[in-house]
Amino acid sequence: MIAAGATALEVDAMRRALELAAHGPAKGVNPRVGCVILSPEGDVIAEGWHRGAGTAHAEVDALSRLAPGDARGATAVVTLEPCNHLGRTGPCAVALIEAGVARVVYAVADPGDHSSGGADRLRAAGVSVEAGVLEDEAEAFLADWLFAARTGRPHVTVKWASSLDGRVAAADGSSRWITGPAARVDVHRRRALADAIAVGTGTVLADDPSLTARDDDGDLLPSQPVPVVFGRRPVPDGARLAAHPHDAVLLTGEDLAADLAALARRGIRSVFVEGGPTLATSFLAAGLVDELLVYLAPVLIGGPRLAVGDLGVPAIADAHRLELAAVERLGDDLLVIAHPVVPGRAPRAATPDTTTPPEGN
Structure with missing residues (x-):
């Protein structure tokens, strides 16, 4: 204008x-x-x-x-x-x-x-x-x-990779790799665009992720998100997080709104939540998600390991409605980008990439 x-x-x-x-x-x-x-x-x-x-x-x-x-x-x-x-x-x-x-x-x-x-x-x-x-x-x-500045908290993107039937892992807990190489490259590129990457302590203990953004050769990209861990269980001294270029920020997760405000005071403007179904469900249930990135692989797994847990939806009329912003094909996989519906707000396009740097741990 x-x-x-x-x-x-x-x-x-x-x-x-x-x-x-x-x-x-x-x-x-x-x-x-x-x-x-x-x-x-x-x-x-x-x-x-x-x-x-x-x-x-x-x-x-x-x-x-x-x-x-x-x-x-x-x-x-x-x-x-x-x-x-x-x-x-x-x-x-x-x-x-x-x-x-x-x-x-x-x-x-x-x-x-x-x-x-x-x-x-x-x-x-x-x-x-x-x-x-x-x-x-x-x-x-x-x-x-x-x-x-307007909300007092960072912009929150929740990401997961799942099968077409919404499973993020097999019965034995294995999840590498549901999606293919092109989808994983895209995830690392988007990690590099975020100020922080967040997981729960359960993910840290189960997967020991590095929470870095890497290129095709496994080398660190120039821009690295600050690792944030939600939960009360301690991070093991020998965790791969200890080698991250940034010190991890540890938050209890008991009051996500307060935790996000604390991150904003640190200068963190965007958070990329990758922390598994429990953390994703907590953010969704609290109404603190601004964007969803769902990587869908053309596989069927079945079983109980769903991408999202109980959101307290008793009837279809109470379902969390989303705006579909974009669908991208990444190799054999699909990336679905969606935003929660906010009454009175015009539909939004997908968040634009603002740099050109590039599922995995």
Whole structure:
């Protein structure tokens, strides 16, 4: 979306600001933000972006490249509403006012309880403000951070691999490999896209997973999810998790909403739940699942080892309804991507991949 009050130069500057924002860290508690400062004549006189927690915000970074007074009468074009709170750094709204900026154009409103309000503060100081410029593009770019900021928890994807009859293991407990190589490659690629990968202690004790993202040769991919283990049973000292590039986060799982909030405070924006039927069922029953990835193999197993346990559904009318977002063929297997139905919300497409890095343990 392009706001009606924005000029062509401001729209171009916003596209550049989004490019600058991409230089910032994609993970952590802070958003990736870019800023372009235009002279009163419309020329670019400074650019900046946020480099991570504790560093200058994009607006201040851009202003720092100008001599005192050079920003007077200028326009600041920024991907996120300038903040209005004092944290590790000062309020960006105040920095822009003090620099003499005459106009601020931004894409997405800041959803933070403490950091929002920058636009109102700017207007109160006599600064012209235009909101919503390239809002759709900025929303997509900041999707994971905005989700965590708006909900107070990470985006949760639950994944399982099963037979066509919904079994995740044979009677003896064996499950390697229900799906084929192409499906397993896809899982590892998606693991690398997530901030964290979660299992229960039962899976750790039974399977001793490494919870890493690996390529076809078994080598670690550049981006690794933080391992999260839910449950009260201790993780054995010699578990393969000990060799993971990141220290495991241990949570009780007794209050999943509180546990997810704790992960969000650590800067974890997305969680990939792979932890077996018990953990998947717990997340589904708690209404804390945002996306389902179901890898279906053309095999029949039978028996009791179902992908999902009791969800407390007494009648078909009470079934958990899903939006089917996509179906992909991966070798001989199918990947079904679905989202829980949320009343009043338009159907969503599958979550887009935002990087290009690539069932197994």
